[in-house]
Amino acid sequence: KxxxxxxxxxxxxxxxxxxxxxxxxxxxxxxxxxWFRQDPGKGLxxxxxxxxxQREQTSGRLNASLDKSSGxxxxxxxxxxxxxxxxxxxxxxxxxxxxxWGAGTxxxxxx
Amino acid sequence: xxxxxxxxxxxVTQMGQEVILRCVPIxxxxxxxxxxxxxxxxxxxxxxxxxxxxxxxxxxxDDQFSVERPDGSNFTLKIRSTKLExxxxxxxxxxxxxxxxxxxxFGEGSRLTVL
Numbered sequence: 001k002x003x004x005x006x007x008x009x010x011x012x013x014x015x016x017x018x019x020x021x022x023x024x025x026x027x028x029x030x031x032x033x034x035w036f037r038q039d040p041g042k043g044l045x046x047x048x049x050x051x052x053x054q055r056e057q058t059s060g061r062l063n064a065s066l067d068k069s070s071g072x073x074x075x076x077x078x079x080x081x082x083x084x085x086x087x088x089x090x091x092x093x094x095x096x097x098x099x100x101w102g103a104g105t106x107x108x109x110x111x
Numbered sequence: 112x113x114x115x116x117x118x119x120x121x122x123v124t125q126m127g128q129e130v131i132l133r134c135v136p137i138x139x140x141x142x143x144x145x146x147x148x149x150x151x152x153x154x155x156x157x158x159x160x161x162x163x164x165x166x167x168x169x170x171x172x173d174d175q176f177s178v179e180r181p182d183g184s185n186f187t188l189k190i191r192s193t194k195l196e197x198x199x200x201x202x203x204x205x206x207x208x209x210x211x212x213x214x215x216x217f218g219e220g221s222r223l224t225v226l
Contacts, residue, residue, distance in 0.1 A: 044154070091154070
């Protein structure tokens, strides 16, 4: 069964720290992997998409890496800010049409 | 920047009533999806739609659910007879690439509360 796990479930760090969020998936035969941000009661904002042939993608202070062989992806956030507080979701696309989602990491950045 | 829009943002309905959730995907996109998120749970796939037909659906998407693209711009999800367990946030998404490996863009969601 294809499953996506995100660790930790919650993380609280002081402003300014660099941090890493983890995503693992059981089946390495992925098409792509997408990281999303979700604010409370809000929609899903796409942050980064990594295709299966790529190793990493960068957007501003965010960097996502992909290691298919080990079934892992990380989202690195540099110089965290209170506005980064949200739930970060990892979603994996396999050979069919659907995304398989992790449960998310709830991030709190303390001023 | 193009975006996916959904209406209504919140709907409250009585059990057994029909509900239609509406979505306007990004205009040049080819693939359309509905996902849902029950409060406190993971996001779940419901259905994907391509070339005016369902391309895949999950076990959740039973005979009570249907989708339609009636006019080339709107994409609707109908729940024929709502149940309490249908209460959730419903997200519409679209993606553009013909080989379906592209980025999914989601709307803000429609919160459905079934009483």
